[in-house]
Amino acid sequence: MVNGEKLILDGNAVADSMKLQLEGRIKRLKERGITPCLATILVGDDPSSATYVRMKGNACKRLGMTSMRVELSASTTTEALIAAIRELNEDRSVHGILLQHPVPHHIDERAAFEAIAIAKDVDGVTAVGYAQNAFGYADYPSCTPAAIMAILAYYQLPIGGKHAVVIGRSPILGKPVSVMLLNADATVTTCHSRTSDLAALVRMADIVVAAVGKPKFVQGDWIKPGAVVIDAGYNPGNVGDVDYEACLANASAITPVPTGVGPVTIATLLKHTVHAAEKLGG
Numbered sequence: 282m283v284n285g286e287k288l289i290l291d292g293n294a295v296a297d298s299m300k301l302q303l304e305g306r307i308k309r310l311k312e313r314g315i316t317p318c319l320a321t322i323l324v325g326d327d328p329s330s331a332t333y334v335r336m337k338g339n340a341c342k343r344l345g346m347t348s349m350r351v352e353l354s355a356s357t358t359t360e361a362l363i364a365a366i367r368e369l370n371e372d373r374s375v376h377g378i379l380l381q382h383p384v385p386h387h388i389d390e391r392a393a394f395e396a397i398a399i400a401k402d403v404d405g406v407t408a409v410g411y412a413q414n415a416f417g418y419a420d421y422p423s424c425t426p427a428a429i430m431a432i433l434a435y436y437q438l439p440i441g442g443k444h445a446v447v448i449g450r451s452p453i454l455g456k457p458v459s460v461m462l463l464n465a466d467a468t469v470t471t472c473h474s475r476t477s478d479l480a481a482l483v484r485m486a487d488i489v490v491a492a493v494g495k496p497k498f499v500q501g502d503w504i505k506p507g508a509v510v511i512d513a514g515y516n517p518g519n520v521g522d523v524d525y526e527a528c529l530a531n532a533s534a535i536t537p538v539p540t541g542v543g544p545v546t547i548a549t550l551l552k553h554t555v556h557a558a559e560k561l562g563g
């Protein structure tokens with residue numbers, strides 16, 4: 282969609298084109314008696330996490346895939362969570378495993394992520410998955426970072442030689458998207474809560490990726506005229522990390538929230554699960 286000279290980056294369009302390409306692959310798997318299956322694990326009862334997990338399951342069903350939901354109480358121990366993950370690792374009907382982040386504070390989330398078998402790590406959360414992504418040969422890079430790259434590719438927005446400023450360094454978003462942009466020949470600055478003069482750094486960016494988790498954090502006057510703005514924020518109430526209207530004024534291209542990065546994240550998860558089913562079989 283073009284709004285004046287502005288390109289509104291439509292995540293639903295990118296997601297639809299990705300899902301269209303999966304239809305034939307799913308059909309061929311089913312002819313072999315294999316239905317791609319994503320197992321989702323939700324710990325606790327955070328309502329927005331429950332919504333995201335439900336959306337992931339529904340997206341599987343719409344494409345003729347299956348999803349297996351594992352729900353554990355907020356008082357689950359790290360050991361019990363890891364035991365549940367090991368069961369899914371062994372289950373031949375499961376091709377991909379997604380442990381919804383965040384888990385309750387008393388759980389060692391990193392230890393739980395590491396329990397996911399690399400062959401089923403469709404969400405790119407393990408250390409091995411992260412390292413493969415850093416070296417540029419991961420089958421399953423983290424879904425939101427991969428979604429950001431897919432949006433840039435779909436709209437043929439150049440990355441090589443550009444200065445990308447990523448705001449946020451989380452293990453499944455800021456850090457992996459920084460390395461993916463680096464591998465695509467961007468010059469990358471990764472900013473975080475201890476960065477001094479964040480606004481000055483963002484003003485130098487050709488590509489801004491907001492992954493902080495603070496509603497409307499990125500201000501319009503931080504955006505260099507013509508910059509590409511990607512909002513990977515998902516705050517309660519479907520609010521992004523970018524002050525959209527103000528940033529739109531300066532940006533050449535921008536993702537809205539909702540209908541930006543979110544739907545592409547889900548399409549990426551489906552694509553990875555189909556790929557895992559092709560590799561693992563039934």
Ligand SMILES: Nc1nc(=O)c2c([nH]1)NC[C@@H]1CN(c3ccc(C(=O)N[C@@H](CCC(=O)O)C(=O)O)cc3)C=[N+]21
Nearest residue numbers: 333380381382383404424425515539540541543544546
């Ligand atoms: N292990 C793990 N992997 C994740 O990939 C992961 C996670 N944990 N924890 C939470 C975040 C968040 N996330 C979203 C995915 C889709 C939308 C999405 O599709 N949102 C819709 C709107 C949502 C609605 O309508 O309620 C949109 O932006 O258009 C949002 C957020 C994945 N995450």
